[in-house]
Amino acid sequence: MDNNSQSSIGLYKNTFLAGLWNENPVFRLMLGMCPTLAVTGAVKPAFTMGCCVIFVLICSNIVVSLMRNLLKPHLRIMMFTLTIATFVTIADLILKAFLPDMSDALGPYVPLIIVNCIIICRAEACASKNGMFISIIDAIGMGLGFTLTLCVLASIRELLATGAIFEVQILSLKESGGWFVPLAAFSMPIGAFVTLGLMLGLINLVSKKRS
Amino acid sequence: MLTDITVSFAPHISKKHSTRSVMLDVIIGLAPAMIAAVIFFRLYAITLVATCVISCMATEGICNLIRKKPNTLDDLSAVITGIILAFSIPPAFPLWAAIVGSVFSIAIGKMVFGGLGANIFNPAMVGRAFLTASFGMMMATWTVPGTIDPNMPQIAASENAVDVRTQASPLAYSKNAQKAQYGARELNESVGDIFLGNVGGCLGETSALALLIGGIYLLIRKTISFHIPVAVLLSTFIFSGIAYLINSDYYASPLYHLSSGGLFIGAFFIATDPVTAPLTRRGMWLFGFGVGTITMLVRIFGSFPEGMMYSILLMNAVTPLIDRMFKRVPAGGLPSAR
Amino acid sequence: MQDKIKYFLKQSWLLIAASFFFGLLIAVTNASLKERIDYNLNVYKYNKAAKVVLPEADNFEEVAESVSVKTNSGKELTTSVKKAVDSDGNALGWAFICEGKGFADKVQLLVIVDNDFERMIGYGVLYSIETVKYGDEIRFPEFMNQFKGAPAGGFQLSKTGDKTIIDSEIVAITGATITSQAVVDMFNAFIPQVKEQMQEKGLI
Numbered sequence: 001m002d003n004n005s006q007s008s009i010g011l012y013k014n015t016f017l018a019g020l021w022n023e024n025p026v027f028r029l030m031l032g033m034c035p036t037l038a039v040t041g042a043v044k045p046a047f048t049m050g051c052c053v054i055f056v057l058i059c060s061n062i063v064v065s066l067m068r069n070l071l072k073p074h075l076r077i078m079m080f081t082l083t084i085a086t087f088v089t090i091a092d093l094i095l096k097a098f099l100p101d102m103s104d105a106l107g108p109y110v111p112l113i114i115v116n117c118i119i120i121c122r123a124e125a126c127a128s129k130n131g132m133f134i135s136i137i138d139a140i141g142m143g144l145g146f147t148l149t150l151c152v153l154a155s156i157r158e159l160l161a162t163g164a165i166f167e168v169q170i171l172s173l174k175e176s177g178g179w180f181v182p183l184a185a186f187s188m189p190i191g192a193f194v195t196l197g198l199m200l201g202l203i204n205l206v207s208k209k210r211s
Numbered sequence: 212m213l214t215d216i217t218v219s220f221a222p223h224i225s226k227k228h229s230t231r232s233v234m235l236d237v238i239i240g241l242a243p244a245m246i247a248a249v250i251f252f253r254l255y256a257i258t259l260v261a262t263c264v265i266s267c268m269a270t271e272g273i274c275n276l277i278r279k280k281p282n283t284l285d286d287l288s289a290v291i292t293g294i295i296l297a298f299s300i301p302p303a304f305p306l307w308a309a310i311v312g313s314v315f316s317i318a319i320g321k322m323v324f325g326g327l328g329a330n331i332f333n334p335a336m337v338g339r340a341f342l343t344a345s346f347g348m349m350m351a352t353w354t355v356p357g358t359i360d361p362n363m364p365q366i367a368a369s370e371n372a373v374d375v376r377t378q379a380s381p382l383a384y385s386k387n388a389q390k391a392q393y394g395a396r397e398l399n400e401s402v403g404d405i406f407l408g409n410v411g412g413c414l415g416e417t418s419a420l421a422l423l424i425g426g427i428y429l430l431i432r433k434t435i436s437f438h439i440p441v442a443v444l445l446s447t448f449i450f451s452g453i454a455y456l457i458n459s460d461y462y463a464s465p466l467y468h469l470s471s472g473g474l475f476i477g478a479f480f481i482a483t484d485p486v487t488a489p490l491t492r493r494g495m496w497l498f499g500f501g502v503g504t505i506t507m508l509v510r511i512f513g514s515f516p517e518g519m520m521y522s523i524l525l526m527n528a529v530t531p532l533i534d535r536m537f538k539r540v541p542a543g544g545l546p547s548a549r
Numbered sequence: 550m551q552d553k554i555k556y557f558l559k560q561s562w563l564l565i566a567a568s569f570f571f572g573l574l575i576a577v578t579n580a581s582l583k584e585r586i587d588y589n590l591n592v593y594k595y596n597k598a599a600k601v602v603l604p605e606a607d608n609f610e611e612v613a614e615s616v617s618v619k620t621n622s623g624k625e626l627t628t629s630v631k632k633a634v635d636s637d638g639n640a641l642g643w644a645f646i647c648e649g650k651g652f653a654d655k656v657q658l659l660v661i662v663d664n665d666f667e668r669m670i671g672y673g674v675l676y677s678i679e680t681v682k683y684g685d686e687i688r689f690p691e692f693m694n695q696f697k698g699a700p701a702g703g704f705q706l707s708k709t710g711d712k713t714i715i716d717s718e719i720v721a722i723t724g725a726t727i728t729s730q731a732v733v734d735m736f737n738a739f740i741p742q743v744k745e746q747m748q749e750k751g752l753i
Binding site for chain 3: 041067070071072075078079082083085086089090093094096097098100104107161182184187188
């Protein structure tokens with residue numbers, strides 16, 4: 001009995017940590033590239049996007065794991081999409097109601113969470129095969145991994161493009177007497193690709209060294 | 212190690228050209244433009260070129276150290292990237308920003324792909340594109356040449372270009388004429404000055420004459436083949452000619468378009484980069500034609516006055532496809548045809 | 550036939566039930582948040598933009614609904630004109646929403662002109678997703694201030710010039726000619742047409 005609960009704690013821990021590093025959705029699984037490239041221009045929208053994804057991921061994982069025994073194999077993707085679309089619509093409505101400025105800034109990228117591969121991947125790979133509790137832990141791990149990654153990329157880009165992180169000025173700008181001249185290219189798509197590419201290289205290097 | 216460059220599909224005939232000797236030829240070919248740049252922009256030319264070359268070489272050296280790869284500085288390709296980058300930015304460009312551009316050129320444009328021979332895009336153009344995207348304002352501030360403005364400061368030590376007299380580049384004038392739908396005829400009178408390089412513009416791009424001399428040297432030395440430059444110049448001539456014939460009030464003459472902007476440096480020195488250009492003759496024609504056409508499309512229909520950089524980068528991107536399209540048929544025919 | 554229906558239901562009952570349930574869920578959320586979302590869309594953004602342009606304004610009274618305007622591209626758009634009043638009830642100017650096509654997507658601006666439709670008081674950005682540092686600069690004073698107090702309508706865009714001179718010549722944002730042109734075109738189309746219809750209605 002004791003042994004059993006210990007191993008299940010280990011399982012929970014591993015499930016949670018997998019999302020953060022070993023199976024990090026962006027860096028290791030290369031999923032959810034669209035929001036990763038599109039909303040990482042600044043930390044605030046990236047963070048909001050991350051929170052939306054966490055919300056949708058948890059809800060859809062709960063629902064999918066609850067109905068996993070009722071699923072017909074050939075209709076399962078339809079069920080996943082239906083579930084995800086529902087919660088994304090709810091998240092979109094909540095954003096519009098309570099964070100109108102953020103909703104404007106994210107524009108079409110919130111509805112696009114529906115086709116975000118991370119969520120359907122977790123529904124398929126984890127929630128449709130496991131119990132509710134472990135699915136929730138998996139959702140939190142994956143969601144946090146995604147949010148953290150987005151925030152890391154966004155802070156690099158925001159720092160280089162505006163000299164600020166989370167709209168807090170860190171480098172003093174030249175136009176206000178400092179030394180830093182913003183590299184506007186980093187707020188553009190080219191900045192997203194370059195930052196993501198270099199980060200991927202760095203992560204691969206680190207994990208290669210560790211193994 | 213990539214000391215020998217492979218420029219074609221099999222069969223190969225070996226020559227005494229090494230990467231180093233080819234690059235040395237290109238540097239000699241760029242020398243007339245360098246002299247012209249010094250005449251027109253004085254010490255700006257020397258400081259800018261030196262800054263770009265040194266920072267390009269330093270970046271390549273550091274990248275090799277980090278990647279634990281043998282030193283590749285002696286193939287001189289970093290020097291050329293530095294010179295071409297310096298030639299394609301405005302003379303009074305802040306030196307720190309030139310360093311940023313050089314680092315980006317080499318690190319992102321070349322070394323992340325695996326060094327010389329593996330890069331998809333011309334490194335100098337990658338750096339220039341980054342600078343244009345980042346510092347749009349500074350990249351469009353053209354200094355009046357010292358031959359026209361005797362008060363031009365002698366040393367480019369100042370951090371920003373406020374104390375330098377500036378003017379619009381010839382292509383900006385022609386863009387304005389297109390927008391205003393008037394005044395292109397007057398522009399055509401200045402073709403002589405533009406051909407010599409006695410106008411505002413990028414450091415080494417202004418003098419079409421000097422670049423032509425350098426280009427002909429490269430052709431004589433057989434460092435480059437004539438296909439790409441001829442295709443670029445011809446297609447530019449044709450397209451600007453069509454526009455000119457349609458309405459000479461809106462559009463400057465073909466000669467004006469040929470001698471202004473980065474056309475000559477692009478045609479002779481950048482588009483002919485053996486790494487990023489197609490390998491077959493027919494591929495080169497298509498590549499050159501694409502570069503010239505896109506340049507003219509940007510100049511006539513685009514919102515930027517100059518399109519050489521974008522057209523070269525775009526054609527670089529399709530180079531692998533062009534190579535595949537015109538794959539040489541080996542002796543005996545293709546396997547399927549047998 | 551019955552077997553087929555049975556088979557169909559057997560396979561898809563979950564899908565049908567889930568569709569109903571999820572539909573209900575969205576409907577409930579939407580119903581409970583609708584008021585707030587509508588408020589955000591119509592009042593919150595409007596007031597936020599208006600406060601920046603005309604801080605003295607206390608209230609915006611709707612005076613003319615559905616004023617139709619023909620844009621340069623021949624599209625027919627409707628806007629509603631509101632009267633800006635301060636806390637003492639004095640009329641400060643007229644406010645209405647302009648719309649036009651920018652570089653990335655549509656650009657929606659709130660324009661406030663003075664009581665006689667002679668001069669612009671300013672504009673605020675309601676919707677724009679133009680490129681940061683380029684088209685997005687329409688949100689910032691350097692470009693925006695050129696319109697403050699400028700003659701309403703008949704603007705011209707130029708590439709170079711003095712941005713501090715207030716007249717109908719507007720200096721474009723460097724590298725964002727399309728967006729600058731869109732703003733100028735929008736004002737040139739909307740202001741005279743709205744003015745004309747206000748005169749027809751006898752409001753000015």
